[in-house]
Amino acid sequence: MDKEKIKARLNEVxxxxxxxxxxxxxxxxxxxxxxxxDSLEHITLISAVEKAFKMRFTMKEVSGMKNVGEMIDxxxxxxxxx
Amino acid sequence: MVKELTYPFDGDExxxxxxxxxRVLKEHESGAVPLxxxxxxxxxxxxxxxxxxxxxxxxxxxxxxxxSEYAQYFNDAVxxxxxxxxxxxxxxxxxxxxxxxxxxxxxxEDGAAVAEKLEREYKRYxxxxxxxxxxxxxxxIQNNFELPPxxxxxxxxxxxxYGRIDFITRLNCKMYDYxxxxxxxxxxDINYLSAAYGLDRWHELRHxxxxxxxMSVSAIPDFAYSLSSIICSVxxxxxxxxxxxxxxxxxxxxxxxxxxxxxxxxxETSEGQSFKRLQxxxxxxxxxxxxxxxxxxxxxxxxxxxxxxxxxxxKPDDFACIKANWDEKWRNLNESAQELNLLPESxxxxxxxxxxxxxxxAQSPEINVLDFETPxxxxxxxxxxxxxxxxxLSADDAARGEMYKANAQRAxxxxxxxxxxxxxxxxxxxxxxxxxxxVHLPRITQLTNKSNQFNVTTKRYTQSEMEAVAADNEHIRxxxxxxxxxxxNGIVSVVIGRKExxxxxxxxxxxxxxxxxxxxxxxxxxxxxxxxxxQGIGEIVGYYYPTKKNAMVKELFGDFGFEKVSEDADGxxxxxxxxxxxxxxxxxxxxx
Numbered sequence: 001m002d003k004e005k006i007k008a009r010l011n012e013v014x015x016x017x018x019x020x021x022x023x024x025x026x027x028x029x030x031x032x033x034x035x036x037x038d039s040l041e042h043i044t045l046i047s048a049v050e051k052a053f054k055m056r057f058t059m060k061e062v063s064g065m066k067n068v069g070e071m072i073d074x075x076x077x078x079x080x081x082x
Numbered sequence: 083m084v085k086e087l088t089y090p091f092d093g094d095e096x097x098x099x100x101x102x103x104x105r106v107l108k109e110h111e112s113g114a115v116p117l118x119x120x121x122x123x124x125x126x127x128x129x130x131x132x133x134x135x136x137x138x139x140x141x142x143x144x145x146x147x148x149x150s151e152y153a154q155y156f157n158d159a160v161x162x163x164x165x166x167x168x169x170x171x172x173x174x175x176x177x178x179x180x181x182x183x184x185x186x187x188x189x190x191e192d193g194a195a196v197a198e199k200l201e202r203e204y205k206r207y208x209x210x211x212x213x214x215x216x217x218x219x220x221x222x223i224q225n226n227f228e229l230p231p232x233x234x235x236x237x238x239x240x241x242x243x244y245g246r247i248d249f250i251t252r253l254n255c256k257m258y259d260y261x262x263x264x265x266x267x268x269x270x271d272i273n274y275l276s277a278a279y280g281l282d283r284w285h286e287l288r289h290x291x292x293x294x295x296x297m298s299v300s301a302i303p304d305f306a307y308s309l310s311s312i313i314c315s316v317x318x319x320x321x322x323x324x325x326x327x328x329x330x331x332x333x334x335x336x337x338x339x340x341x342x343x344x345x346x347x348x349x350e351t352s353e354g355q356s357f358k359r360l361q362x363x364x365x366x367x368x369x370x371x372x373x374x375x376x377x378x379x380x381x382x383x384x385x386x387x388x389x390x391x392x393x394x395x396x397k398p399d400d401f402a403c404i405k406a407n408w409d410e411k412w413r414n415l416n417e418s419a420q421e422l423n424l425l426p427e428s429x430x431x432x433x434x435x436x437x438x439x440x441x442x443x444a445q446s447p448e449i450n451v452l453d454f455e456t457p458x459x460x461x462x463x464x465x466x467x468x469x470x471x472x473x474x475l476s477a478d479d480a481a482r483g484e485m486y487k488a489n490a491q492r493a494x495x496x497x498x499x500x501x502x503x504x505x506x507x508x509x510x511x512x513x514x515x516x517x518x519x520x521v522h523l524p525r526i527t528q529l530t531n532k533s534n535q536f537n538v539t540t541k542r543y544t545q546s547e548m549e550a551v552a553a554d555n556e557h558i559r560x561x562x563x564x565x566x567x568x569x570x571n572g573i574v575s576v577v578i579g580r581k582e583x584x585x586x587x588x589x590x591x592x593x594x595x596x597x598x599x600x601x602x603x604x605x606x607x608x609x610x611x612x613x614x615x616x617q618g619i620g621e622i623v624g625y626y627y628p629t630k631k632n633a634m635v636k637e638l639f640g641d642f643g644f645e646k647v648s649e650d651a652d653g654x655x656x657x658x659x660x661x662x663x664x665x666x667x668x669x670x671x672x673x674x
């Protein structure tokens with residue numbers, strides 16, 4: 001699946017979850033780069049991404065993703081919808 | 083009301099947008115009531131708190147939270163805790179679930195051994211409730227236990243001494259027994275909630291293993307909404323009126339076209355049965371003190387003939403007010419509100435036509451509008467919207483419909499008199515004005531928390547705070563009941579004053595709008611002054627705090643003969659009255 005399209009859709013989800021229209025994701029974006037992305041809001045983010053892409057992360061993936069690039073890789077493989 | 087937060091909402095959408103929703107709610111906040119809630123969790127509570135805050139703010143309550151450390155519910159409830167003591171919770175919510183059950187029956191264990199475990203497990207909870215009510219004297223809300231995600235013994239988990247579901251069910255029953263015999267204690271029925279949500283979807287085990295949420299993250303809004311309904315009800319925020327459309331809402335078909343014989347209602351057809359069931363469900367709300375009104379585009383006589391259908395459950399007499407005409411519905415709803423002396427925000431509008439619903443939403447955004455398509459969905463919407471959640475039921479509730487009907491008769495009688503004073507005398511009014519007593523405390527609290535218009539301070543009290551006021555010597559308290567030849571209005575007015583150095587500071591002065599312009603406020607003032615004289619109080623100090631809704635009492639103290647002492651930039655005013663030289667004002671009501 002097209003990684004640029006995934007990134008664009010992901011960007012919308014991030015803006016919603018963190019209520020920040022200024023978010024511009026890159027593959028290197030990590031939790032440190034986004035205001036409010038802590039372990040508790042990670043839960044909301046994961047659920048919102050799963051809903052948007054109609055897929056489910058494994059438990060290992062939820063705790064193992066290091067940056068947005070890794071998230072995009074997983075989505076490129078498994079997303080049922082962009 | 084924020085549309086995203088109104089039933090039926092999209093839980094996932096709320097979760098995703100909760101930050102934005104909170105920002106929007108904060109921007110539009112006005113006249114909200116603060117409330118301190120302690121959440122003692124047996125599993126993660128973070129997002130439950132976040133979403134509960136949204137629903138409460140949407141209903142005009144601004145919560146502050148104490149959140150226990152992860153799974154520290156028992157310690158926080160039972161052992162000394164300075165932080166919680168300083169927080170002074172008004173509501174403690176114990177968020178435990180089946181995952182917190184410590185004693186579990188073993189396969190093959192005999193009945194006596196299991197019963198012992200059951201008692202031990204239950205006592206842990208009872209100990210928490212006792213400790214909380216002793217320390218904080220506040221309202222307690224406790225989850226019951228939901229069914230587990232899997233069964234070891236299959237169907238044998240019930241009806242067997244060591245069955246785990248058998249155990250959970252008995253534990254729940256013990257909680258219910260406690261709830262039946264204790265005031266200010268409410269069960270949050272997550273057993274029902276999880277079943278209605280779908281037990282398999284409810285138990286999203288990934289969310290347990292990853293985050294220690296005892297339910298799916300997607301179910302958190304359903305959970306929080308259900309909890310918010312109890313809290314709103316405890317805080318007197320229930321809605322008061324079901325305003326009902328007729329054609330294709332209360333019966334199938336159009337009465338004006340099909341005639342009484344042609345509409346679908348009753349047991350003859352499946353559609354008729356469905357509408358009959360809806361009518362019965364709505365009628366049952368009268369017992370809860372909910373008023374019913376009609377708001378329908380119809381000729382009046384056609385509307386009546388539909389309601390007189392022999393197989394219908396609702397009759398014209400069941401309605402406090404019938405508006406069947408061709409005016410805009412939002413106008414009719416506002417007129418009904420005026421006639422009943424209620425605020426439009428206490429109305430819930432029920433209409434099968436989505437266009438009519440949208441017009442009402444646009445023209446009168448404070449009116450609550452239910453979305454549904456079929457009579458079955460309508461029943462569910464009335465149930466699940468939680469607007470009529472029952473936490474206390476006073477004797478006045480069941481009689482409320484009758485009281486409003488008596489009011490209509492009074493309005494008729496009024497037309498026959500030349501002077502208003504003659505009319506008042508003709509009512510043969512009798513009032514009982516006394517100190518609070520235990521029997522009437524629930525009604526006093528209920529009235530206090532839902533009176534918005536004739537209310538000078540709009541101060542709210544939980545049941546336990548009201549009990550504390552009732553028990554101390556620092557206050558003078560009055561509650562007034564008014565009866566006339568048309569009927570008994572029940573308790574309609576409450577006054578609380580705090581004594582301080584020969585002065586009485588009015589903390590609360592309110593009256594039900596059912597008895598406006600009956601001189602009941604004068605009767606209350608006369609009695610209050612009399613009581614002040616007895617207790618050696620020389621001056622009464624009155625306070626008026628303006629809200630969006632209480633403009634009608636802006637000059638109440640002035641009208642009473644108080645002298646205005648001060649007024650600040652926000653319009654808050656302070657007044658005083660010398661007790662000496664006060665002459666009684668009430669002439670129409672016979673007191674005590």
